[in-house]
Amino acid sequence: MNDLTPTREERIANLKGMGTSRKRVEDVRFTQGKGNYVDDIKLQGMLFGDFVRSPYAHARVKSINADAARALPGVVAVLTAADLAPLNLHWMPTLAGDKQMVLADGKVLFQGQEVAFVVATDRYIAADAIELVEVDYEELPVVVDPFAAMEPDAPVLREDLNGIMSGAHGPRRHHNHIFLWETGDKAATEEALGAAEVVAEEMVYYHRTHPCPLETCGCVASMDKVNGKLTVWGTFQAPHVVRTVASLLSGIEEHNIRVVSPDIGGGFGNKVGVYPGYVCSIVASIVTGKPVKWVEDRMDNLMATAFARDYWMKGRISATKEGKITALRCHVTADHGAFDACADPTKFPAGFFHICTGSYDIPVAYVGVDGVYTNKAPGGVAYRCSFRVTEAAYFIERMIEVLAIELGMDAAELRRINFIRKEQFPYQSALGWEYDSGDYHTAWDKALAAVDYKGLREEQAQRIADFKAGRTRKLLGIGLTHFTEIVGAGPVKNCDILGMGMFDSCEIRIHPTGSAIARLGTISQGQGHATTFAQIIASEIGLSADSITVEEGDTDTAPYGLGTYGSRSTPVAGAATALCGRKIRAKAQMIAAWLLEVHEGDLEWDVDRFQVKGAPERFKTMKEIAYAAYNQAIPGIEPGLEAVSYYDPPNMTYPFGAYIAVMEIDVDTGEHEVRQFYALDDCGTRINPMVIEGQVHGGATEGYAIAMGQEIAYDEIGNVKTGTLMDFFLPTAWETPHYTTDHTETPSPHHPIGAKGVGESPNVGSVPAFSNAVHDAFRAFGLRQSHMPHDHWRIWKIARDLGLHG
Amino acid sequence: MGKKMQVSLTVNGEVHEVLAEPRELLIHTLREKLGITGPHIGCETSHCGACTVDMNGRSVKACTVFVAQADGAEITTIEGLGGPDGLHVLQRMFREHHGLQCGYCTPGMITRAHRLLQENPQPTEEEVRFGMAGNLCRCTGYQNIVKAIMAAAAEMNAKEAAE
Numbered sequence: 001m002n003d004l005t006p007t008r009e010e011r012i013a014n015l016k017g018m019g020t021s022r023k024r025v026e027d028v029r030f031t032q033g034k035g036n037y038v039d040d041i042k043l044q045g046m047l048f049g050d051f052v053r054s055p056y057a058h059a060r061v062k063s064i065n066a067d068a069a070r071a072l073p074g075v076v077a078v079l080t081a082a083d084l085a086p087l088n089l090h091w092m093p094t095l096a097g098d099k100q101m102v103l104a105d106g107k108v109l110f111q112g113q114e115v116a117f118v119v120a121t122d123r124y125i126a127a128d129a130i131e132l133v134e135v136d137y138e139e140l141p142v143v144v145d146p147f148a149a150m151e152p153d154a155p156v157l158r159e160d161l162n163g164i165m166s167g168a169h170g171p172r173r174h175h176n177h178i179f180l181w182e183t184g185d186k187a188a189t190e191e192a193l194g195a196a197e198v199v200a201e202e203m204v205y206y207h208r209t210h211p212c213p214l215e216t217c218g219c220v221a222s223m224d225k226v227n228g229k230l231t232v233w234g235t236f237q238a239p240h241v242v243r244t245v246a247s248l249l250s251g252i253e254e255h256n257i258r259v260v261s262p263d264i265g266g267g268f269g270n271k272v273g274v275y276p277g278y279v280c281s282i283v284a285s286i287v288t289g290k291p292v293k294w295v296e297d298r299m300d301n302l303m304a305t306a307f308a309r310d311y312w313m314k315g316r317i318s319a320t321k322e323g324k325i326t327a328l329r330c331h332v333t334a335d336h337g338a339f340d341a342c343a344d345p346t347k348f349p350a351g352f353f354h355i356c357t358g359s360y361d362i363p364v365a366y367v368g369v370d371g372v373y374t375n376k377a378p379g380g381v382a383y384r385c386s387f388r389v390t391e392a393a394y395f396i397e398r399m400i401e402v403l404a405i406e407l408g409m410d411a412a413e414l415r416r417i418n419f420i421r422k423e424q425f426p427y428q429s430a431l432g433w434e435y436d437s438g439d440y441h442t443a444w445d446k447a448l449a450a451v452d453y454k455g456l457r458e459e460q461a462q463r464i465a466d467f468k469a470g471r472t473r474k475l476l477g478i479g480l481t482h483f484t485e486i487v488g489a490g491p492v493k494n495c496d497i498l499g500m501g502m503f504d505s506c507e508i509r510i511h512p513t514g515s516a517i518a519r520l521g522t523i524s525q526g527q528g529h530a531t532t533f534a535q536i537i538a539s540e541i542g543l544s545a546d547s548i549t550v551e552e553g554d555t556d557t558a559p560y561g562l563g564t565y566g567s568r569s570t571p572v573a574g575a576a577t578a579l580c581g582r583k584i585r586a587k588a589q590m591i592a593a594w595l596l597e598v599h600e601g602d603l604e605w606d607v608d609r610f611q612v613k614g615a616p617e618r619f620k621t622m623k624e625i626a627y628a629a630y631n632q633a634i635p636g637i638e639p640g641l642e643a644v645s646y647y648d649p650p651n652m653t654y655p656f657g658a659y660i661a662v663m664e665i666d667v668d669t670g671e672h673e674v675r676q677f678y679a680l681d682d683c684g685t686r687i688n689p690m691v692i693e694g695q696v697h698g699g700a701t702e703g704y705a706i707a708m709g710q711e712i713a714y715d716e717i718g719n720v721k722t723g724t725l726m727d728f729f730l731p732t733a734w735e736t737p738h739y740t741t742d743h744t745e746t747p748s749p750h751h752p753i754g755a756k757g758v759g760e761s762p763n764v765g766s767v768p769a770f771s772n773a774v775h776d777a778f779r780a781f782g783l784r785q786s787h788m789p790h791d792h793w794r795i796w797k798i799a800r801d802l803g804l805h806g
Numbered sequence: 807m808g809k810k811m812q813v814s815l816t817v818n819g820e821v822h823e824v825l826a827e828p829r830e831l832l833i834h835t836l837r838e839k840l841g842i843t844g845p846h847i848g849c850e851t852s853h854c855g856a857c858t859v860d861m862n863g864r865s866v867k868a869c870t871v872f873v874a875q876a877d878g879a880e881i882t883t884i885e886g887l888g889g890p891d892g893l894h895v896l897q898r899m900f901r902e903h904h905g906l907q908c909g910y911c912t913p914g915m916i917t918r919a920h921r922l923l924q925e926n927p928q929p930t931e932e933e934v935r936f937g938m939a940g941n942l943c944r945c946t947g948y949q950n951i952v953k954a955i956m957a958a959a960a961e962m963n964a965k966e967a968a969e
């Protein structure tokens with residue numbers, strides 16, 4: 001040993017492994033404008049595609065005349081359903097077991113629906129040509145309200161389903177009905193509700209909104225007719241699934257299709273599905289023999305690309321007089337729009353909505369979800385959410401508040417007495433989930449103490465008194481939330497997408513000089529996978545994260561995986577990564593034993609090396625072992641050092657958190673000011689605290705937007721009223737609140753590194769926190785429930801309806 | 807379609823002559839004709855700021871400027887901010903303070919922040935938030951962007967004081 005020998009602490013620090021706030025490797029490119037997003041791709045001879053879209057929400061398409069468009073110089077092709085029909089591509093399957101028109105086949109069912117696809121030599125000519133396509137429409141009656149859609153005499157929307165009274169998820173009881181999905185014990189729930197001392201009932205609406213990533217959706221399709229290979233670059237959150245779907249649809253063998261997700265400018269669920277633009281670009285490239293680019297504009301994106309939420313949740317909750325909850329029932333009317341294109345695991349048409357018993361020990365529960373068709377855009381994707389978990393969390397956190405009103409109790413206390421206790425984990429929920437781990441009381445107490453909850457309530461009481469005495473026109477709202485998430489789908493036995501089990505994968509290859517490349521089945525859209533997955537590997541195999549390249553998104557090179565959404569990357573691919581690292585380490589141990597001439601069992605792992613037990617001065621570092629793997633003939637051991645792991649999780653993970661929003665509300669203008677926002681997250685083992693904190697800031701800002709103003713609104717004839725960023729609320733730096741983040745750490749017992757995933761927690765948790773703050777401000781004046789988004793106008797209306805304007 | 811016109815513009819110190827229809831937007835000229843893909847397109851209606859570039863010493867949204875209006879202009883994009891000795895302090899600080907995630911807004915953000923700090927070298931946090939309100943970010947919640955800009959301002963001011 002000499003002075004240059006690094007200490008153990010230095011060796012650990014050098015890894016930049018799990019638990020360190022490692023700076024992101026991605027940022028070096030991004031800060032210099034050197035990202036490579038889909039719209040940056042430019043190929044020789046590339047054409048541009050664009051859509052003629054329907055101005056009507058419901059109409060028969062009597063004829064399409066594209067002659068003038070075709071005659072415009074620079075226009076190469078105009079595709080309509082008639083052109084796609086011979087290829088059987090005028091309709092496509094959705095992820096939810098329904099089918100969707102690629103181009104209008106006889107009628108249109110929502111405003112903005114794709115009617116014809118124009119392909120031209122530049123985007124301006126394509127835009128000109130769209131104006132020249134003449135479509136003769138005959139307007140039909142429009143249904144935008146899901147309850148009206150289920151009236152006996154409601155217009156028939158999906159004529160293609162005429163007489164087909166059974167769908168992918170069982171019987172349909174009405175021509176605009178998609179499915180009824182039920183879980184829980186209905187009879188026992190009714191009985192408990194009937195016998196209860198206290199019952200609260202409420203309709204909780206989680207309005208229609210939109211993920212709206214800053215980069216819209218798009219692709220470049222390039223069919224190489226010489227070697228028969230199709231390459232598609234696109235904004236895909238699940239590139240491998242896209243390849244499989246493309247193969248099934250086109251009949252091109254899967255090995256002849258390469259799907260690449262380049263850098264993605266945010267996804268939030270918007271980029272999970274398969275859209276008509278992708279299909280049309282591929283067909284157009286096959287037809288023209290040229291690469292075809294399609295990138296939607298913002299209005300296309302908001303009008304036609306997958307929306308989120310739109311759940312009408314009718315709840316009934318019961319409790320003892322002391323506040324112990326005895327039962328919960330929920331019936332949802334789910335507005336799926338014109339086609340059922342939700343991106344949920346196949347067996348779960350309402351996603352994981354049945355996590356709606358939340359953080360509470362509720363003995364019996366029942367959930368029924370009716371999916372309904374309306375004349376609105378399809379979607380129902382998980383907007384920074386694990387398959388309807390946000391809807392579920394919002395529902396239960398509102399019901400708790402309503403129950404607190406009914407009981408005349410403090411809502412924080414009501415939560416506390418109903419939390420699942422630490423010793424109850426693993427906990428079987430009444431709706432069939434096994435919560436893996438949690439310590440809700442500790443998190444709750446920490447959160448209440450951090451914001452001085454008692455002090456806040458006193459301040460609020462004083463404020464109410466001042467308001468009543470005419471000394472102020474501002475009210476104070478304290479918005480509480482304790483949410484439980486369910487993320488990380490798999491397990492394969494009950495989660496699949498189009499038959500593909502929801503496992504994920506990682507492949508690690510160590511280079512001779514001790515650096516490495518890892519490839520995963522997931523794809524980052526800003527989460528920083530290239531940074532954080534390298535940290536997991538670094539901790540597992542003892543090479544510095546700086547020496548590890550992480551690659552994702554190219555189906556020709558990456559192992560098959562189901563992609564990134566539903567906070568599944570860390571729970572599923574992260575586990576595959578850790579286990580893959582352990583496979584590498586197992587082989588490295590054999591090599592080290594041979595090099596050190598000891599028995600494998602005599603070695604122990606220490607940070608970055610195997611050392612002889614009891615003689616730590618005799619060791620081989622992973623770097624030395626890697627070299628040996630390639631340059632020595634070791635008896636009985638194959639050369640090389642690489643491994644691949646596919647991970648099928650035994651269970652989901654259940655991150656949780658306690659969020660508190662404190663809001664000042666101006667009764668006369670309806671304006672609000674978020675005075676404080678405190679977010680405590682427990683996502684198990686923390687891989688990169690800096691990245692986690694960034695995720696919380698971003699997700700909470702999305703939640704702020706959703707709760708306080710963001711919506712996809714329609715008028716009664718199906719016009720989208722919020723189709724541009726002028727009317728669709730995206731908060732700026734000016735109105736966005738300041739966040740305080742905090743954490744507790746309860747590792748997942750079944751996950752190789754104990755990590756649970758965090759990307760979606762802040763969206764799930766912040767929406768009820770903000771909304772509850774608004775409700776709480778008016779609780780003393782009799783408000784029970786008012787639907788989001790709580791924009792100034794709606795808050796003003798609450799005050800007016802409560803008679804507070806004098 | 808209109809008749810094409812000859813436009814001359816200086817981008818990041820380099821003079822370009824382009825032939826363009828009068829209706830062509832500056833963002834498309836930059837991205838498609840000149841291969842300068844740092845500035846992005848997020849809305850094309852001047853709301854998001856992803857396309858922000860510096861034109862004659864002012865921040866402009868390149869999706870709302872006709873290239874014809876940029877005739878003779880001096881334009882700086884994210885690609886032109888770094889100097890011979892490496893990254894601009896804003897670029898470093900955005901990384902240092904985790905002021906970006908997907909990176910899509912980042913070129914516009916940094917280009918705008920660069921101009922903001924010329925206009926107001928010692929902004930308060932409020933002034934930064936107000937001055938950056940034309941640039942939307944969907945990932946970060948702005949908190950770390952603001953931090954990065956404040957840190958860059960501090961470093962630039964310290965450097966200036968030392969000189």
Ligand code: FES
Pocket residue numbers: 846847848849850851852853854855856857858867868869870
């Ligand atoms: S693209 Fe120019 S402001 Fe959005």
Ligand code: FES
Pocket residue numbers: 214265266526905906907908909910911912942943944945946
């Ligand atoms: S980092 Fe994704 S939009 Fe700002």
